[in-house]
Amino acid sequence: MPHWQKSSYCGEGESCIHVAATTAPRAAIHMTESADPSGAILTATPDxxxxxxxxxxxxxxxxxxxxxxxxxxxxDDLTVRIHADATPGTTVTTDRHRWDTFVLGVRAGEFDHFVAQP
Known part of the structure; x- marks a missing residue:
């Protein structure tokens, strides 16, 4: 079971974009939105x-x-949709506020360890 991480800019108990990594059978990065009713999990390569x-x-x-x-x-309604080539047909849906919170965490380097080179 992957360990999910959210941005520190996301308040306690708030719905947010979560990121996790797995290594088997191969390295992959996963993204989901805790409030997405579809429960979609996007998978992408570390690159x-x-x-x-x-x-x-x-x-x-x-x-x-x-x-x-x-x-x-x-x-137009500020719904954010995230798609990845590695998981065609899968869409993670969030809103602009939650996306902006994720981006703040990205810019603060909070997710860099998911792609850090050994």
Whole structure:
């Protein structure tokens, strides 16, 4: 069972985006939203998660020639949908406030250990 981590910017008892890692049968990073009624769990490679972190920190640009394997879209009603190439058909859904809380944690380096090189 993976150990789920949320951003420290997410208040106690609040619904948030959670991240976990597994190593068997191969390394993978998982993302879910505790308030997502579908219970969707997105799975990505550590490299794909690293690219997402780099984009969210402003260290990497997303262009048509260099897309990320984790796609984030924001609807007009501020619903945030997260998709990953590694888990087609799976969508983690959250709201803009919870997404922004996750991004604050990313920018503070709270999820860097998931992709740290040994």
């Amino acid at each position: 794909d998660f690293l690219r997402l972190l780099q984009v969210l920190k402003g260290e990497r640009e997303v262009t048509a020639h260099r897309p990320t394997a984790i796609d984030v879209t924001v609807d």
